[in-house]
Amino acid sequence: MAKIAINIATGSLQQEEMIVGIDLGTTNSLVAIIHPETKQAVALKEHNTSSLVPSVIHFDENGNIVVGEEAKNQLISQPQNTIFSAKRLMGKSYDDIKTNASFFSYKVIDDNTDSLVKVQVGSKFYTPIDLSSFILKELKQRAEHILKTPVNKAVITVPAYFNDAQRQATRDAGKLAGLDVLRIVNEPTAASLAYGIGMNKEEEKTIAVYDLGGGTFDISILKISNGVFEVLSTNGDTYLGGDDMDKAIVHYWLEKAGLTEADLVSNKEFAQALRLKAEEAKIALSSQEEFISELNGDTLSLSKAQFETLIQPLVDKTVTCCKNALKDAELKKQDIDVIVMVGGSTRVPLVKQSISNFFGKPVNDSVNPDEVVALGAAIQSDILAGNNKDVLLLDVTPLSLGIETMGGLMDVLIPRNSKIPSKASRQYTTQKDGQGGMRISVFQGERDMVKDNRRLAEFNLTGIPGMPAGLPKVEVSFMINADGILSVKAKELRSGVEQSIDVKSQYGLTDEDLEKMLLDSITHAKDDIALRALVEARTEAEQLLTTTEKFIQKNTALLSKEEMITTAAAMQALQLAITMEDKDLVHTKIEELNNISRPYAERIMDEAIAVAMKGRTV
């Protein structure tokens, strides 16, 4: 039975199934929908308030949880029980964040393991998933209050560089908040959609999405063709944003007043007031030439020219990231057709000018940069609701995915930068006679040896019926769904025995990790190739030794004494070659053993066939 709801504000009937788009941001979050009448994407807000909900959670002494503006007001006075930037902890272990641990003024638990971080507030522990779910719950309630209808389904955006664990964590947070998360969408993809890019099937464009928020910066290069969005590259700095501009102003004022950082540490209220004034100045200078104000009887002033000098190094850093992103995408700046501006800090005129100058084109800044991602998420939810069947959205995997094969080699099933959703399968077999199980270890990374990559998961395929080595056919299938979440299945095709898992990596990769893994793969490419060749030669040699030995045992009676002696000598020489680091030597010895055994093997096979054929007519 279909249920309907009545919008009490307008008296109109509404469908119960409302899919909302959610931008779950590091600093601010918001919800957008497609307006049922105008069919335009709009951000939800109460009368006379902002659509932005600060991504801050405050736990008061009575155990109540407050989210948003009210929580943000407690940041300075109650730092231990007011949590900001929870998104930075999603899918991370303490090891991942320890270099930035001082950034968090609340207690992030260091339990010296690889396990996921937790945050301690009073005597309770919260995972980043719990924390994000509190924000999502608040967003859901606000949306329900404004829309006067239940909100159960959502599309949530994440940075393009989020890995599997971080996407899973975001999805789980949605689930905890009572939301059915229909799709996890990349933020730059959503921002492009909000500009209508990708809505036309014939369109082919290369897009740069420049996202400078309060605390983070990222640049993504996307390509849209045939209604498919591909992320060609991402780059950025997870600790660079508008807050750094505020800090630069604070330091400038401190210096002018003959004060130092120590004066801020000793007077927290003064520090906070000065920081707020700095932000006020920055925002004012986006639309005027001069800022003059006063604090505790002292005049504070800043000209636009001075402000621009202060922030030039920060802007330059973002330009360097743009260059790196272009390089990774193997593109020149002239190849970029569209530049999309995202994040509150792109309102700064110097930022817009510098980026426009760098790419040699005007930037797209007509959509509110704070809302653009959520608006795109709403458009995506409309597509999922079946209202725009022409559009298909695809992203790519940031790192290769594969399994460990003999000798610790990485066998890639889904290469890096494959479009998702994606599927791949390959057949493997057993090494030993009667082998009843097979260990499937799933790795992510670009190196040839699994030990240099990251292990995502491991499971055993058991119950393979006894068969000679090489006979079972184990098909391993990888499937990445549209959210970038991997599931792995192993099936023995002769017996139908199968086993599957959803890969939930134990810990996440930071974007630095990601970059390092890619860089390592380039730096070590030569060593890797040499090592892979050696491992492959050794594996081949071991297999040849096993089959030769079996063959001799079975056919001793049919071999001459001389054949036995030369074979044994060649086997010994090959055995010795395996212990050395020389793949060419292994190949030579394989060849020698083959040359000795091939003639008698053929002879014996021919005799066997002749015996089998005796008495039969062809």
Ligand code: AMP
């Ligand atoms: P976001 O993380 O995208 O919400 O961006 C928030 C950042 O944008 C904060 O650092 C704000 O101070 C900054 N911001 C917002 N409005 C303006 C403006 N008009 N000019 C300069 N910066 C702004």
